[in-house]
Amino acid sequence: MILQALPLTVVNISGENVTISNGTNTLTGVSSKNVLYNFYEATSFNLRGYKLYGTVLAPLANISFTGDIVGSFIGKSISGYNGGHSIDLSPFTGDLPNPTPVTRERVTISFSPISFEAIVKVANIQLQDTVIRIDSELKLLPVITPEDANNKEVSWLSKQSDIVSISDTGVIRGLKAGEATLVVTARDVRSDGSHVFTTAKVKVVSADLTITGAKDAIVGEKVPFEASYEPFDETIIGYEWSIKPGANSADATITKNTDPSIGSKATLLANRSGSVTIVATVKTDRKPNGAIYSKEHTVTITNPVREIQINGNSFVNIGNEIPLNVSVVQPVENSDPVEYVWRLEGDGSNYATYVPTPDNKTIKLKGNVFTKSVKVKVIVKGSSPVIEAFKEIAIGVKLTNLSLPAPFKIGVGPDNFRDLFNNGLVLWPESLIKNDFKDKLLWTSSNTAILTVSGDGKITGLKKGKATITVSYIEDPKIQASVEVIVENEDRY
Numbered sequence: 001m002i003l004q005a006l007p008l009t010v011v012n013i014s015g016e017n018v019t020i021s022n023g024t025n026t027l028t029g030v031s032s033k034n035v036l037y038n039f040y041e042a043t044s045f046n047l048r049g050y051k052l053y054g055t056v057l058a059p060l061a062n063i064s065f066t067g068d069i070v071g072s073f074i075g076k077s078i079s080g081y082n083g084g085h086s087i088d089l090s091p092f093t094g095d096l097p098n099p100t101p102v103t104r105e106r107v108t109i110s111f112s113p114i115s116f117e118a119i120v121k122v123a124n125i126q127l128q129d130t131v132i133r134i135d136s137e138l139k140l141l142p143v144i145t146p147e148d149a150n151n152k153e154v155s156w157l158s159k160q161s162d163i164v165s166i167s168d169t170g171v172i173r174g175l176k177a178g179e180a181t182l183v184v185t186a187r188d189v190r191s192d193g194s195h196v197f198t199t200a201k202v203k204v205v206s207a208d209l210t211i212t213g214a215k216d217a218i219v220g221e222k223v224p225f226e227a228s229y230e231p232f233d234e235t236i237i238g239y240e241w242s243i244k245p246g247a248n249s250a251d252a253t254i255t256k257n258t259d260p261s262i263g264s265k266a267t268l269l270a271n272r273s274g275s276v277t278i279v280a281t282v283k284t285d286r287k288p289n290g291a292i293y294s295k296e297h298t299v300t301i302t303n304p305v306r307e308i309q310i311n312g313n314s315f316v317n318i319g320n321e322i323p324l325n326v327s328v329v330q331p332v333e334n335s336d337p338v339e340y341v342w343r344l345e346g347d348g349s350n351y352a353t354y355v356p357t358p359d360n361k362t363i364k365l366k367g368n369v370f371t372k373s374v375k376v377k378v379i380v381k382g383s384s385p386v387i388e389a390f391k392e393i394a395i396g397v398k399l400t401n402l403s404l405p406a407p408f409k410i411g412v413g414p415d416n417f418r419d420l421f422n423n424g425l426v427l428w429p430e431s432l433i434k435n436d437f438k439d440k441l442l443w444t445s446s447n448t449a450i451l452t453v454s455g456d457g458k459i460t461g462l463k464k465g466k467a468t469i470t471v472s473y474i475e476d477p478k479i480q481a482s483v484e485v486i487v488e489n490e491d492r493y
Contacts, residue, residue: 008094009054012038018061021048032071034094045075055092122149122188127200132164132174133232134206140170142184142198151188158182164202174204205230209295211280213268219250219303219331223268227280229293234286239263242279249274250301270301272334305338305380306330310391315475316352316367317398324354325362326378326389339381348374351395367395399437399473401428404483412461412489421457424483425471442472450487461487 035054047065
């Protein structure tokens with residue numbers, strides 16, 4: 001662009017979006033201070049890589065440029081574009097002609113009054129936790145701040161609707177015992193599109209008194225119980241315990257514990273099998289006249305067998321039978337009925353057989369083959385842990401009698417001793433091996449000052465006189481034999 005010398009140059013350029021790029025304008029004989037580019041319609045003016053001489057007048061445009069300007073800018077806004085720009089200020093100094101005034105008719109326009117209202121938004125919601133009873137209702141009143149908020153409407157939600165229900169107006173109802181979380185949300189919308197909300201806990205309690213403790217117990221066992229009651233607008237005065245009349249076949253007693261002092265704990269003790277119904281009662285100061293609530297709890301009492309033993313002889317002759325029976329050691333009395341199972345352990349059936357009796361508490365054990373021992377076992381059928389007992393039984397020929405020789409004489413002194421075990425003692429039946437019984441015999445003298453006897457049956461005279469020697473079977477002392485012995489003094493002078 002080349003402009004010739006003129007005292008004042010005004011260039012009127014139309015168009016709303018103007019872009020000038022890549023180049024320069026040249027002024028000949030005219031100063032940039034006297035050149036005005038009038039972009040009278042432009043709303044956007046972009047100068048890209050261009051050196052411009054003169055003043056740009058674009059009062060409606062947002063001006064963005066890179067490059068060089070020798071002059072000035074007049075626009076709605078001016079900003080550089082990605083750097084690389086400079087301005088050499090050369091303000092416009094030319095004289096613009098004054099326009100001829102145009103006479104226009106004056107018109108008066110009346111506007112309706114306009115009022116403005118300040119909207120106050122909800123900033124916070126508060127809701128306290130609460131407690132209600134089952135089947136009771138309560139209206140909740142959330143605290144909304146600021147107090148002068150324009151829209152205080154809220155919505156309600158119960159996250160556990162099976163425990164607590166809530167209406168659109170904030171009325172809650174307890175449906176069952178438990179705890180529910182409520183959510184209250186402001187309907188007012190914040191500038192970011194969200195809503196102010198808060199949560200609260202509602203605990204639903206039952207008016208019922210509850211008893212915690214076992215449903216089954218054993219005779220003689222101390223069984224603890226505890227009663228609990230959730231007070232609501234009231235205070236617990238105390239608890240009492242009793243046994244329901246006509247419901248105590250177990251002959252049980254219930255004792256209130258001293259700790260805690262309010263009496264919420266008690267101990268049950270039963271004396272025999274059966275059942276017992278205990279009753280807990282709580283008294284409160286609930287208005288207007290106080291309140292009393294009771295609860296029953298039935299306990300089944302058993303007296304199981306806990307220890308047994310096998311009774312009977314420890315020896316049986318081959319071909320003979322002996323009775324063995326089982327008895328209860330614990331409990332001492334009144335045990336519950338049980339069934340027993342008998343067995344011969346290991347290879348015991350090779351040496352003996354047994355026949356149970358109808359009540360199964362007794363068997364008859366028959367010896368068949370000689371052995372030092374068979375193990376008999378009895379268990380309580382179905383017991384867990386297993387209740388059992390054992391007994392060792394020897395099988396052979398049983399000692400039935402002992403005999404010693406007729407009365408005899410011996411002299412005084414150790415040189416005159418006599419061995420009665422090997423010379424004089426006879427075991428019956430005679431098929432028994434004497435040495436098998438050597439340690440099972442007890443030897444005694446009626447007068448040890450005259451005659452002594454050793455543990456293996458050797459007698460020695462000490463002085464002149466008479467004494468009786470007795471031998472007995474230790475396992476059955478009724479089996480014994482005696483002989484009178486005369487001690488002679490052989491000194492003839």
